Amino acid sequence: MPISIAIADDHNLVAEAISDLVQKFDNYEVLFVAGNGRDLLNRLQRGPIPDIALVDLNMPEMDGFETTSQLRQLHPSVRVLALSMTDREEHIVRMVRNGARGYLLKDCRPSELRRALDDVTTKGFYYSDFLTHQLIRSMNLPDVAGPVSYFNLNKREFNFLKLACSELTYNEIADKMCVSPRTVDGYREAVFQKMNVRTRVGMALEAVRKGLVEL
Structure with missing residues (x-):
């Protein structure tokens, strides 16, 4: 069975572009796209539950930090991969502490997104050289x-x-x-x-x- 993906991002064009890209990857399917964290959680209450959630940091109603924390409590089987336009250390560390399994910048190459999804699926996490460097520096x-x-x-x-x-x-x-x-x-x-x-x-x-x- 393909690995199921949910996307939470309030920018419709960005979310749809990410969805179209993921759909082209072998063995992955997008279940739905949510406009914010609250919308994502409401969709999960009705099911189905995705394997991975791609979560934007800056969203109205419920941001990525709170969304990730809620997912860890309510749906621990969902692995969160953070998406952001910012590489601020405090954001990265906060997302990891809240339960994110990896952190990607939105301007990353499609190959890196694919590698991140593969690693989260097989290893349970994706820690790029960029993420590791930012975390080590912040300690x-x-x-x-x-x-x-x-x-x-x-x-x-x-x-x-x-x-x-x-x-x-x-x-x-x-x-x-x-x-x-x-x-x-x-x-x-x-x-x-x-x-x-x-x-x-x-x-x-x-x-x-x-x-x-x-x-």
């Missing part, structure tokens, strides 16, 4: 003393996590921690396992969601 790391209870991380693992949520390489992290690169590899594997993630990007985003790093 301010708090000082924490003593062992950390989050995810049962010990002090050294949490120190590694803080350093990894930056643009330092793993070798540079090893220098900062005064340990060997092999020891850092061990910290990485332990943190990945405890946080149930598989990549550095996933670890950083999970740290944001859980409040391990503050904005």
Whole structure:
């Protein structure tokens, strides 16, 4: 069965253009186009429920931030992919915290939209280099003393996590921690396992969601 898509955008021409583009992708179909977040939620009450919702940030009645939060509570199976004309860091991070699985600029290429839909479908998320860079830049790391209870991380693992949520390489992290690169590899594997993630990007985003790093 094709992957079902709902679109929420108050600009009719933009919404219809996105809909026409998605319909051309193999294995995807657009169920409906909603004019705002409230309209989207009302449509979902009547069904059917889409697999993915493409949600604009700036909409009347209910914006993308509130829409994404409501979808996470009322329809957790719907994966939200944010669409926006802005690359403001606070908007990106807020959407991710509210439950968005990815963030796309509206001037992206059709190939990137297709890749984002594919990744959200197969992996559950789409984090481009742009999104990762914006999120990492927005992080301010708090000082924490003593062992950390989050995810049962010990002090050294949490120190590694803080350093990894930056643009330092793993070798540079090893220098900062005064340990060997092999020891850092061990910290990485332990943190990945405890946080149930598989990549550095996933670890950083999970740290944001859980409040391990503050904005």
